[in-house]
Amino acid sequence: MPTLIGSVQRALRLLEAASSHCGGAPAKQLAREAGLPLPTAYHLLRTLTHEGYLRREGGVFVLGDAAGRLADGGLQQKRRSMILDSLAHFRDAVGAPVYFAVYREGEIEVMGVSDTPANPACEEWADFRATAHAHAIGQCLLGQLDEKTRRDYYDRRPVEGITPYTVRDMRTLEERIGSLRRMQPVTEHQEYALGTVCAAIPITAGDAAAAMAISLPVHQESRLLYVVDRLRSEVGALLSTLSFSISI
Incomplete structure (x- = not known):
């Protein structure tokens, strides 16, 4: 059975959660919806934001340009x-x-x-x-x-x-x-x-x-x-x- 990369799975769950909110959602809500501890979610959200997959606006996270390029x-x-x-x-x-x-x-x-x-x-x-x-x-x-x-x-x-x-x-x-x-x-x-x-x-x-x-x-x-x-x-x-x- 292939080895699954847990951090990738968790990051993808956060992206899926963020994509379900057109106006964005705060870290606590995304962590809850992704089933992740809040500290883990914060760490992954910072990484995803740095890479352009998410963008933080007014305390909420929305999909960034990199996520849009994936969809395109x-x-x-x-x-x-x-x-x-x-x-x-x-x-x-x-x-x-x-x-x-x-x-x-x-x-x-x-x-x-x-x-x-x-x-x-x-x-x-x-x-x-x-x-x-x-x-x-x-x-x-x-x-x-x-x-x-x-x-x-x-x-x-x-x-x-x-x-x-x-x-x-x-x-x-x-x-x-x-x-x-x-x-x-x-x-x-x-x-x-x-x-x-x-x-x-x-x-x-x-x-x-x-x-x-x-x-x-x-x-x-x-x-x-x-x-x-x-x-x-x-x-x-x-x-x-x-x-x-x-x-x-």
């Missing part, structure tokens, strides 16, 4: 787990690698990728954030932005060729984006990676511009539209999960 980390992990579970479902349903990305704070953020050894994802050999013009995910996200926001992105991330197939200038890219119909899949042929074709669909997920995508080896290009249509048909049932995952 838990939410981030929950969000990532929910996204990956959803992507694994889509991956198995369509038989291809699946990607999920958002445009947040001026950058492309790939929030999750799900693949298998038999169907590996496209290797990120050039930074996805800097090459939105070259891949289906980026073009799909850019198409959901207003012109001013897109131009701000281009100012920071210039359009340039990274393969012989990449769109070469901003004017051509803007013409392509302007021709897209609402909810139309965006496809690209070896524009980001030689030997790979991709397709992306826009996703309505809260206020964020979001996209889901699939990739295939170029010799399977004839399957591309079928697979992305299959993805689109699967997305509706789990879209609320993705929306929640973005918002937390």
Whole structure:
């Protein structure tokens, strides 16, 4: 049986007690609720306050910034787990690698990728954030932005060729984006990676511009539209999960 560290257990009980009082609680009350002798509670409360997990205000103890960071980390992990579970479902349903990305704070953020050894994802050999013009995910996200926001992105991330197939200038890219119909899949042929074709669909997920995508080896290009249509048909049932995952 593993050895339990008593002082850690006692400190955690104090944190749990403090978290149950929005306005804070005095040391005597926290000691009583945690089932600890008052001297032991005082010692642990001082330590927890010094480390930033608690804060003393007007004679009561409230949760500190460090405790908040622990909670935020838990939410981030929950969000990532929910996204990956959803992507694994889509991956198995369509038989291809699946990607999920958002445009947040001026950058492309790939929030999750799900693949298998038999169907590996496209290797990120050039930074996805800097090459939105070259891949289906980026073009799909850019198409959901207003012109001013897109131009701000281009100012920071210039359009340039990274393969012989990449769109070469901003004017051509803007013409392509302007021709897209609402909810139309965006496809690209070896524009980001030689030997790979991709397709992306826009996703309505809260206020964020979001996209889901699939990739295939170029010799399977004839399957591309079928697979992305299959993805689109699967997305509706789990879209609320993705929306929640973005918002937390």
